[in-house]
Amino acid sequence: MKPMNKYLLLALCCLGLGTALAGPAARRATTLPATALPAYGRYRLTDAHQLELIGSAVHFGFSFEGPRCEIYASLPTADGHNYLQYELDGVYQRRVRVAGAAAAPLVLTAPGPGRHTVWVYKATEAHTGPIFIEKITGPRVKALREAAGPLIEFIGNSITCGAAADASETPCGTGAYHDQHNAYQAYGPRVARALGARFVLSSVSGIGLYRNWNSAGPTMPQVYEKVDFQDASPQRWDFSTFTPAVVSIALGTNDFSNGDGKHERLPFDSAQFVGRYVDFVALVKTKYPRARIALLSSPMMGGHNRSTLQNCLTAVKTAADAAHPADAPVALYFFQPMQARGCNGHPSVEDHALLAQELEPFFRPLVAPQQGPRP
The missing domain is CATH 2.60.120.260 (Galactose-binding domain-like)
Structure with missing residues (x-):
């Protein structure tokens, strides 16, 4: 082999374009x-x-x-x-x-x-x-592999997704909807990192408990068991893949939405909301019998809607605790109202940092009993 060809092959190997060269450099690639x-x-x-x-x-x-x-x-x-x-x-x-x-x-x-x-x-x-x-x-x-440690599953909507949070590359109002997504810097992953915990997100933009932001469904209870959160998907998620210590559910913002102005939108129905929520908590408990359930309100809601949502979540907790008396009680957290600075009224990356800071003291005792020495 001529020297020139040998050096050329070495260069290609280092660039990831070839792996067949003999010698120590090739074995490292x-x-x-x-x-x-x-x-x-x-x-x-x-x-x-x-x-x-x-x-x-x-x-x-x-x-x-x-x-x-x-x-x-x-x-x-x-x-x-x-x-x-x-x-x-x-x-x-x-x-x-x-x-x-x-x-x-x-x-x-x-x-x-x-x-x-x-x-x-x-x-x-x-x-x-x-x-x-x-x-x-x-x-x-x-x-x-991730180090051993407690796992938090964050169930939610676009806020939990980190949707419309990052306009650093594509300004608000331009590009595609997902051009401003930043799931890594959403509140859930931030809380988990602050607590030394692991996390998974189960979230869909616009989704609700008994209705979505502009449609009757499919809602989170209808798609949660599908691997890709698509109602028509034939493949179900294998819930034995992970075992969360805590399951956080932050739904309700879209149930309270006034819709898109194109489709009929009836007034918010508290009875439907609470009933569907109680059923969904029961569904989650069948997947993770030992997980602590935490219900979060919405930082995007204020005034009468905020009070109504808090009352509904309290009713859900009361019903769920009564139905599962041997389980740890459902935990509640009510966000402080926030003036969001992201796109389309969503929290920005900076807002998510504030939400995580607000939530950290709430999640710490929920996660702490599950913590042990990490390898």
Whole structure:
């Protein structure tokens, strides 16, 4: 082999475009298939052996050596786009746009040599569509697992999704709806990180308990058991995948909505809301019998609606506690009203930081009994 060809192959190997070269450098350049990546959140493995990232903030981690690595990500259609976001060595970096027609991998760079850790999160919600991960390439790349610790599942609507929160790249009122999604910086993941807990998000924009923001459904109780929160989906989520210590439910904002002005909207029905909520709490308890249930109000509501929602949640707690006397009582938290600064009346990234700060003292004692020594 001529020297020029050898050096050319070495360069290609370092760029992740070739892996067949013999020698120490080639042995360090490895490929990690998606099937070897433990994922946390709503996901599934496809028949093509890809990791399908579905829900908000579903995430996976890996480590590598050297200055760079490559993530091979794709979308189900060539004309769409979606977003990932990532931490490098424990520090949040940025959102990364995934183009449907892109053939090249996403390249992540590190500031220096040595071993680096990466955690990758889906920035958008399930209804935005999935992102498929085929493989990770880089020097000595290895999959990571989350450290043992309590898990919080956050069930909710667009607020829990981190929707319309981040206008740093696409201004409000422009682009697609999901261009301002930032699930990583939503209040739930922030609370979990502050408490040293793990998290998964089960959230859908516009969804409610007995009606959605502009429609009769399908509501959260109707789609919660579906892997992608789509009513027509044939595949159900396997609830044995994770065992949360706490399940936080923040629904109601959309039930109180006045709608879109196009579809008939009846006045809010407290009896329907409470009845459906009690049934949904019972459903969650069948999935996670030992989890502590926490009900959150809405930071977006004030005045009469705020008082009505709080009264409804108190009624739900009373009924649920009476129906399950042997279980730990349902916990309640009522948000302080907030003047949201994100897009379309949603909390901004900065607002989510304030919400998380407000919630941290509430969640701490709920999580603390579950905590133990971490490896």
